[in-house]
Every structure is written in structure tokens, then in C-alpha cells.
Amino acid sequence: MTLYILRRVGITVLMVFIVVTLAFFLVALMPNDVTSAILGPDATREARDALREEMGLNDPALVRYFSFIGGLIQGDLGTSYVSRQPVVTQVLDRMPVTLTLSIGGIILTTVLGVVLGVIAATRGGWVDSAIRGSAGVVQAIPNFWLAVLLVLVFAVNLKLLPASGWTPLTEDPMEFFRAATLPLLAIGLAATAAVVRQARVAMLDVQARDYMQTLRATGLPEWRVIWIHGLRNASIPVLTVIGLQFVALFGGAVLIEQVFALPGVGSLVVASVNVGDMPMILGVVVALSVVILLMNLLIDILYGVLNPKARLA
Amino acid sequence: MQSPLTSLSDPFPLHRTHIMERTHMRSRKLRITTGVATLGIATLVLTSCAGTDSSSSSDGSFEVTAASLEGAPTFDPVKYMNGAAYDYAAAAYETLVMYDDEGNLLPGIATAWEYTTPTEMTMDIRSDVVFEDGSGLDAALVAANLERYRVTPGSYQARLNSIDTITVVDEDSLALTLNTADQSLPQAFSLSVGMMVSQAAIDDPDLLLTDTYGSGPWVLDTYAEDSEYHYIRNPEYSGPLDVAVDELNFTVITDLTAQLNALLAGDVDLISAQWSQRETAEAQGFAALSSESNVGGIWLFDRAGAVVPALADVRVRQAINYAIDREAVGNALWSEYQRPSSSVFGIYTTAYEESLDDYYEYDPEKAKELLAEAGYADGFDLPILARSMFGEIQRLEAALPYLEAIGINPTVEDRTNDYFDAMTNQEYGAAQGQQNGGTNSYVNMSNMLAPNAQLNPFKTDDPALTALIQDAAGELDAEAAETKWKAVNEAVVEAAWFAPVAFYHTHTAWDAEKLDGVSFAAGQTYPLPFEWRPASE
Numbered sequence: 001m002t003l004y005i006l007r008r009v010g011i012t013v014l015m016v017f018i019v020v021t022l023a024f025f026l027v028a029l030m031p032n033d034v035t036s037a038i039l040g041p042d043a044t045r046e047a048r049d050a051l052r053e054e055m056g057l058n059d060p061a062l063v064r065y066f067s068f069i070g071g072l073i074q075g076d077l078g079t080s081y082v083s084r085q086p087v088v089t090q091v092l093d094r095m096p097v098t099l100t101l102s103i104g105g106i107i108l109t110t111v112l113g114v115v116l117g118v119i120a121a122t123r124g125g126w127v128d129s130a131i132r133g134s135a136g137v138v139q140a141i142p143n144f145w146l147a148v149l150l151v152l153v154f155a156v157n158l159k160l161l162p163a164s165g166w167t168p169l170t171e172d173p174m175e176f177f178r179a180a181t182l183p184l185l186a187i188g189l190a191a192t193a194a195v196v197r198q199a200r201v202a203m204l205d206v207q208a209r210d211y212m213q214t215l216r217a218t219g220l221p222e223w224r225v226i227w228i229h230g231l232r233n234a235s236i237p238v239l240t241v242i243g244l245q246f247v248a249l250f251g252g253a254v255l256i257e258q259v260f261a262l263p264g265v266g267s268l269v270v271a272s273v274n275v276g277d278m279p280m281i282l283g284v285v286v287a288l289s290v291v292i293l294l295m296n297l298l299i300d301i302l303y304g305v306l307n308p309k310a311r312l313a
Numbered sequence: 314m315q316s317p318l319t320s321l322s323d324p325f326p327l328h329r330t331h332i333m334e335r336t337h338m339r340s341r342k343l344r345i346t347t348g349v350a351t352l353g354i355a356t357l358v359l360t361s362c363a364g365t366d367s368s369s370s371s372d373g374s375f376e377v378t379a380a381s382l383e384g385a386p387t388f389d390p391v392k393y394m395n396g397a398a399y400d401y402a403a404a405a406y407e408t409l410v411m412y413d414d415e416g417n418l419l420p421g422i423a424t425a426w427e428y429t430t431p432t433e434m435t436m437d438i439r440s441d442v443v444f445e446d447g448s449g450l451d452a453a454l455v456a457a458n459l460e461r462y463r464v465t466p467g468s469y470q471a472r473l474n475s476i477d478t479i480t481v482v483d484e485d486s487l488a489l490t491l492n493t494a495d496q497s498l499p500q501a502f503s504l505s506v507g508m509m510v511s512q513a514a515i516d517d518p519d520l521l522l523t524d525t526y527g528s529g530p531w532v533l534d535t536y537a538e539d540s541e542y543h544y545i546r547n548p549e550y551s552g553p554l555d556v557a558v559d560e561l562n563f564t565v566i567t568d569l570t571a572q573l574n575a576l577l578a579g580d581v582d583l584i585s586a587q588w589s590q591r592e593t594a595e596a597q598g599f600a601a602l603s604s605e606s607n608v609g610g611i612w613l614f615d616r617a618g619a620v621v622p623a624l625a626d627v628r629v630r631q632a633i634n635y636a637i638d639r640e641a642v643g644n645a646l647w648s649e650y651q652r653p654s655s656s657v658f659g660i661y662t663t664a665y666e667e668s669l670d671d672y673y674e675y676d677p678e679k680a681k682e683l684l685a686e687a688g689y690a691d692g693f694d695l696p697i698l699a700r701s702m703f704g705e706i707q708r709l710e711a712a713l714p715y716l717e718a719i720g721i722n723p724t725v726e727d728r729t730n731d732y733f734d735a736m737t738n739q740e741y742g743a744a745q746g747q748q749n750g751g752t753n754s755y756v757n758m759s760n761m762l763a764p765n766a767q768l769n770p771f772k773t774d775d776p777a778l779t780a781l782i783q784d785a786a787g788e789l790d791a792e793a794a795e796t797k798w799k800a801v802n803e804a805v806v807e808a809a810w811f812a813p814v815a816f817y818h819t820h821t822a823w824d825a826e827k828l829d830g831v832s833f834a835a836g837q838t839y840p841l842p843f844e845w846r847p848a849s850e
Binding site (some may be wrong): 030033036039045047048049080082083084085090093094095149151153155156159162163164165166258259260261262267268271276 | 383386387392466470522537538539540541564565566567568570571572575576577578579580581659701730732733734735767
């Protein structure tokens with residue numbers, strides 16, 4: 001198991017390096033007019049050229065790349081062109097919001113998806129049809145559209161929850177949950193459908209196995225047969241889907257942050273792309289890459305725990 | 314009873330089925346009960362935690378929360394320009410000069426100013442200014458501030474290019490010597506380059522990255538970057554403003570639809586809006602207001618024909634102006650909230666002349682005649698530099714069919730990420746653009762007409778026009794200057810250097826049951842908070 005984990009960690013580090021390199025050169029090739037964003041539209045050509053020189057934007061891309069990698073190894077992601085603040089600080093300040101959305105969303109997705117999928121598989125009949133039908137409808141709805149709908153219903157019309165804003169959990173737990181409810185629903189519901197379907201199929205497959213009948217025959221309560229033994233075996237393919245959904249949730253968080261005006265890295269990277277703030281763009285790419293790849297690593301490890309055969313792969 | 318081992322083909326033996334049915338019924342009841350209880354409790358909790366009135370806090374102070382399209386990248390005034398973020402600086406810093414809703418200049422920190430000659434200006438300042446760090450202001454500190462703005466890259470740095478030297482006459486007065494006649498300095502001093510920071514910030518400008526060092530009506534209290542900014546009333550403020558807001562909050566909401574939702578939900582008291590959102594807010598019982606701000610259109614840069622030979626002929630440029638149905642395009646883009654115009658000088662400038670608005674009335678037949686006279690009866694290709702920000706490409710595309718109708722073949726070249734570079738590199742003879750209508754004729758001229766102007770990339774220098782400009786810029790008598798600037802405007806329109814479509818409005822909407830005193834200062838695209846007060850007053 002240790003060797004398995006070490007192998008996965010090594011692959012993760014390599015993939016972070018590859019992603020960061022690709023991102024750097026893609027951004028470097030992007031025509032950049034950040035000096036206009038800093039100096040305003042009335043700035044003279046001379047002023048913009050001088051600022052570009054001062055910021056090192058005229059240096060060759062390769063020179064800037066090695067400088068960036070050197071800083072990255074030391075944990076320095078550079079300084080924002082626009083705010084002149086360390087990128088690391090700004091990314092770390094905003095990452096908790098995006099992580100809350102993504103992790104909260106995946107927890108909601110997992111719990112809801114697994115529970116509904118198992119119920120659909122074990123109950124059958126109209127319950128199964130209703131769950132599958134609902135999952136299909138929700139899956140067809142884009143999460144940003146769902147977000148807008150939730151805002152209109154619960155915030156604008158019913159005034160039960162806020163339409164925007166974010167309160168850290170440590171500052172005011174009640175306000176945190178009020179602010180987080182609609183974004184989490186918006187981001188989690190759409191992904192739930194995929195998990196429901198996978199959990200249902202997996203549980204149907206497990207239900208048909210002989211060992212399930214054996215377990216029942218030994219006198220175990222039905223709930224233990226289904227929710228402990230059956231679910232453990234059904235969870236392996238479900239875990240894969242959850243891992244994929246986490247990546248999708250991260251991407252969805254960018255849109256959700258725009259709809260709900262949440263101060264996460266998604267809205268940070270959108271603002272940075274609009275003005276060409278290259279260090280900030282790369283900083284967010286690095287941060288998100290690390291998080292996503294760590295999540296995949298965690299899933300790989302969980303997979304190895306649940307399925308010993310996987311450790312030999 | 315069957316042995317469990319012999320019942321593998323029947324997973325649910327009869328006795329087990331009976332027990333399970335009873336268990337199932339009890340579980341079902343429990344589930345229903347639990348579900349109803351949970352729903353009830355949740356409803357109670359949520360409704361008991363409804364948001365508080367965002368315009369007043371529990372201690373009776375008047376608190377206002379406004380939505381902003383962007384956060385504050387810094388608290389250094391040098392980085393600020395007219396726009397959504399301007400209020401972050403305007404709240405905390407006093408300017409040398411102030412202005413009202415009509416653009417009339419008023420004393421701020423400067424109590425008086427005078428041009429003794431076209432290139433010499435004197436200024437007297439208040440002696441009772443106290444910064445939030447407790448330090449005071451004198452003429453030497455004003456000079457230090459202006460010197461910093463002259464050399465620090467910033468949004469309005471170019472506005473101070475005409476200053477040659479700054480002399481401290483005494484503790485309360487200073488003299489500016491200019492390298493060219495420039496009547497726009499007082500207006501410049503009403504903007505961010507007129508915002509005074511304390512000596513501590515002059516000594517270490519990096520302090521301004523994370524905090525304010527001003528003497529304005531409010532002081533920055535706390536903030537979460539790019540999220541929320543909280544200002545409190547400055548007890549040391551000694552300026553002429555009588556502000557009513559005790560706590561001023563800005564919530565960053567970068568999407569206009571999200572801002573509208575936040576207003577409707579009661580999360581914020583005031584928002585920016587486009588005209589469609591403004592009307593939605595009004596339909597929901599909120600107040601709204603708009604102000605003419607920017608002019609949009611096609612800028613015809615290549616007046617010498619270097620890139621697009623056809624544009625060298627004034628008849629071709631005039632034909633483009635005659636070809637566009639400004640009323641139709643303006644209505645389509647901005648509904649009733651626009652003013653078609655053939656001129657690029659806004660209503661708040663002395664150069665504005667109403668009769669020039671319809672100088673080029675829509676006349677496609679005349680446009681074709683002019684093209685034919687100029688030798689372009691079959692039209693010509695016209696690549697137009699564009700950028701996909703603020704809906705600008707969509708606006709441009711609304712006008713293109715009119716050019717096609719007279720035989721011109723326009724193409725949109727989206728260079729969003731290097732729009733200004735492409736412009737200054739003279740890669741295109743024409744560009745889609747928008748420009749603030751302005752409050753000062755000299756400023757508009759500097760931005761659009763001067764040979765070194767940003768929006769004159771081909772450095773067109775018409776001797777006759779230059780003479781008119783110099784005459785107007787050097788005129789000290791206000792009435793005479795106004796006449797001369799109108800002459801400049803007329804000359805530019807006749808030369809068809811630009812093909813503007815319309816001056817359009819920026820909008821704001823707010824909760825009038827909580828907030829009063831909302832207005833747009835001349836040329837501003839976001840309401841300043843100075844006059845906001847409780848609706849009950």
C-alpha cells in the first residue's frame with residue numbers, strides 16, 4: 001500500500017509540473033494589454049512601453065518561464081501586475097471559498113447521490129422511476145441556470161436566503177450556512193444525477209450477486225446487507241464518478257461564484273484574465289491543479305483501500 | 314421452517330417477509346415524521362434568520378451597502394479613474410477641487426485658484442485639513458502629492474503633463490508654471506490626481522496598497538479583498554461636505570444580473586445597471602436614475618490613408634457619417650437612454666453645440682454620392698479594430714449593415730487582449746470605440762485630437778484645427794473660450810474624424826424606501842456617496 005501511495009504521489013507531482021508548464025506558455029502567448037488596465041485608456045504609448053519594460057514583459061518567454069519555475073519551487077508565485085500584492089496571499093485568501101463550494105458540493109453530491117441511487121436500486125417500481133426521472137431532469141439543467149432559478153425563487157421572491165455574498169464560517173456560522181445554501185445546492189444538484197445513476201447501476205449489479213443472498217441467509221438485517229456490505233462493493237465505480245464530478249464541480253464553481261458574487265478563486269481568475277494579469281492567472285492555475293490532482297490522489301488511495309486488487313496495478 | 318441454507322432461491326422467506334413488512338411500516342412512519350419535523354424546523358430557522366435591513370445598523374447609525382462591479386486593487390489614488398471602483402478612493406480622499414452634478418467646479422481642499430496667465434496658475438488651500446493618521450496638510454504636502462502623481466504611472470498621469478514646475482509660495486498657497494496653456498487643470502484636480510494623501514504615504518507609497526491615508530468623509534475600516542469594503546465616518550473630516558452615511562459598505566458583485574438580484578433580495582441598497590435591468594428594478598418598485606456618460610461609435614483614425622487609402626478623403630469619412638442611422642442604432646442598443654450625435658464632445662463640455670448633434674442626418678443616398686465623388690462608387694474594404702468588452706462588438710455590429718448598404722465592406726477584427734497596442738501600432742485605419750463624453754473640452758481634445766493623443770494613433774495634425782485648439786486653450790475669458798471650443802467642435806465634425814453614433818447613459822437603481830440623495834456627478838459613471846441620506850429626511 002505504501003508503494004502504491006508513493007507511486008501516485010510521484011505521478012501527481014509530475015502532472016502538476018506539466019500542467020503549469022502548459023499553462024505558462026499558453027498565457028505567455030496570449031496578447032497582453034495589462035498596461036492599459038493599470039494605466040487606463042488615456043495612457044500614452046510611451047507610458048505603456050515604459051511600464052511594460054519595468055514589469056519585464058519584454059523579456060523572452062523562456063527567461064520568464066525559468067524565473068517563474070524558480071519561484072514556484074520556493075513557493076513564490078510572484079506578484080500581481082495589477083494589485084502588486086503577492087499572488088500566493090491572494091490565492092490562499094480566496095481558496096477557502098472555492099474549496100468550500102467544491103468540497104461541500106461533492107459531499108452533498110455523494111450523500112444525496114448514493115442514498116437516492118441505493119433507494120432506487122432496492123425499492124424498484126415507481127420509486128426507482130421517480131428517482132431516475134428526477135435525476136435526468138436535474139442533469140439536463142446547466143448548474144448556472146439552476147443557480148439563477150434558486151436565486152429568483154429563494155432570494156428574490158421568498159427572501160429566505162441571500163442572493164449574493166459570503167460570510168466565513170469562523171465569523172458567523174449562521175450567516176455562513178445561509179450564504180452557502182443556494183450555491184451548494186446549485187453546484188451539487190447537477191452532479192448528483194450522475195452519481196445517482198452510477199450508484200443505482202452498481203447496486204443493482206451487487207444485488208444480483210450470490211454473496212448478497214448468502215448474507216441475507218445468515219440472518220443479517222436487510223439494512224446491513226444493503227448499506228454496509230452491498231454499498232462497499234458498489235462504491236468502487238461510484239468513487240470514480242465522484243472523482244470526475246469533483247473536477248467538474250471545480251469548473252462549475254467559477255460560474256457559481258459569478259452568479260452569487262462569491263470571493264473565490266474562480267472570480268479571481270476571471271478578473272485576472274480580463275486584464276491580462278499573468279502572475280495571478282498562473283497562480284490560480286497552479287493552485288487549482290494541485291487541489292484537483294490531490295483530490296485524484298485521494299481517490300486513488302481510497303480506491304486502493306476499497307479494492308486491494310487495485311494496489312497491484 | 315425452511316433452513317436459510319435451502320432458501321437461496323427465495324431471498325425473502327415468508328416469516329422474514331412478515332417481519333420486514335412490519336418493520337417497513339414503522340420505518341415509513343418514522344421517515345415521514347422525521348421529514349415533516351425537519352422541514353418545519355428548517356423553515357423556522359431560515360425565516361428567523363432573515364437578513365437585517367442593510368441600510369441601518371442596530372445602534373441607529375445610517376448604514377448603506379452599495380454593489381460595486383470591481384474591487385479595489387489598491388488604495389492609492391494614482392490608480393483610480395472614473396468608473397465602478399472610483400468610490401473606494403472618493404470615500405476616503407478629499408480632492409483639491411470638487412464638482413457638482415452639472416460639472417461646475419467647487420472649492421475642495423483648494424479654496425481658490427486662478428490663472429494669472431495662460432501658463433501660470435495659483436492655488437490657495439485650506440489650513441484645517443487633518444488626515445486620518447492625525448497629520449496635517451500644507452502647501453508643501455500638496456506639491457509633494459502633485460509631484461508624485463506626475464511621475465507615477467497611473468490612470469490620469471497624463472493630465473498633469475502640462476505642469477512644468479510647482480512652487481510653494483507659503484504655507485497655504487502654491488504656484489504652478491505650465492509648459493503649455495492648459496485650462497483643464499482645475500478639472501483634473503477634481504479627479505484622482507487631485508486626491509491628497511498624508512506625508513506617511515508620500516514617504517512610503519506601498520502603505521497605500523492595503524490602507525487609506527486620506528482626509529475624506531470616511532475612513533477604511535475593514536475589507537475582504539475583492540469582496541467587501543467597510544468604511545466608517547471620519548470624525549476628523551473638516552471639508553465642505555455634509556455627509557449623512559455613518560457606515561458605508563461596498564459589496565463586490567461583478568455581474569450586473571447578480572447585482573440586480575442582490576438589490577431585489579435586499580442584500581444591497583444600490584447597484585449599477587444597464588437600461589434593461591434598470592427597468593426591471595423600477596417595475597419592482599425601486600428607484601432608478603441615469604446620466605449621459607460615454608459616446609460610442611467608429612473612430613476614423615487613418616486620415617492620411619496610410620492603411621485604408623479611402624479614409625484620406627474627407628468625403629469618404631463624411632459618407633460613413635451620413636450612412637449610419639443614429640436614431641435607429643441608438644434606440645436598438647440603448648432604448649430611449651441615449652442621444653444621437655455627430656460630435657464627440659459631451660453635454661458637460663463647453664465645446665458642446667446642440668446643432669452639431671444632427672449635422673450628419675441619416676442619408677444613405679448622399680453617402681453613396683460622396684463615395685462616388687471620391688472615386689469609391691464600388692465601395693472599399695474597411696477592417697475595424699474592435700474588442701469584446703462591455704458589449705462593444707455587439708454595438709459595432711449594429712452599425713455595420715448601414716456601411717454595407719452604401720457599398721463599404723466592413724470587417725470586425727477582435728483584438729480584445731491587445732486593443733490599444735494594435736491601435737497605437739497603426740494596424741487599423743478605424744476602430745470601434747467608446748469614450749467618456751467628458752466635462753472639459755481641453756481634456757477631450759487631449760484624449761482624441763492632439764497629435765500625441767491616445768485616440769489619434771496616426772498623429773494627424775491639421776494646422777487649421779491646431780490653431781483653433783491653441784486659440785481656445787489659451788483663452789482666459791470663459792465666454793470667449795466657450796465660443797472658441799465650439800468652433801473646434803464644429804471643425805472636427807466637418808472633417809469627420811469620427812463617426813460617433815450616440816451618447817448613452819449609465820444607470821443606477823436603489824431602494825428609495827431606505828435611501829435618498831442619489832445622483833450622478835457630471836461625467837461620473839457611478840454615483841458618489843456624498844449626498845446619500847436616509848429616505849425619511
